[in-house]
Amino acid sequence: GGRGRRPRLGMIRAVLWDLDGVLIDSYEVWFHLLNQTSRVFGGIPISREVMRAGWGQGIAADVERFFPHKTIAETEAYYHAHFMEHARHLQVDPDASAVTEELRRRGFGQALITNTPSPLAIEILRAAGLALDSVVGGTDVPSAKPAPDMVHEACRRLGASSREAIVVGDSRYDREAALGAGVRFVGLRIDCDTRIERVRELLELPELRSVRAPTP
DSSP states (O other), rough: OTTTOOTTTTOOOEEEEBBBBTEEOOOHHHHHHHHHHHHHHTTOOOOHHHHTTTTOOHHHHHHHHHHSSSSHHHHHHHHHHHHGGGGGGGOOOOHHHHHHHHHHTTTOOEEEESSSSSSHHHHHHHHTOOOOOOEETTTTTSSSSSSHHHHHHHHHHHHHHHHGGGEEEEEEHHHHHHHHOOOOOOOOSSSEEESSSGGGGGSSSSSHHHHHHOOO
């Protein structure tokens, strides 16, 4: 059972968002970008099956699998320079803007935790018309998700303890990162303590009604 160390209702102060599959869907962008990168780097075409098998794994794993003769820095620089060439394939969740704005109005701090490098993640958020308080990317911490490093760093930046945060994600990488950091996990179409089917259902959770002043 997932009862354990669940925070008391009303104690949540920070919402940590995964990017892809939650606020946006950039799968098609990455499919085209990976193949463009592979062509330029002298690699082989990357099929949809191969792409799907490693989806969400982070840039270090991309280099290991597809571009072993390149550095992480070289690959990250190429991604960042060329991602927006494929932005027409970017899809934004229809609820994302309204939900993040409403959570801000209710007093919650919000951070992005994504295996995408932060300079690119910031650009994607801007293209999607979304504004959060902080962005923690895959190369900002020693280990990307499913390690808990990103969750710890986002909590630190928002001034929240692990008991005062929730992670909203759609993959086992997100779930493992949250659980490893001792943070409550809300799964978007993925099973866990709390499961939601749509982003807007987050606003109905009792612990996200508003930030309450801590009791003395």
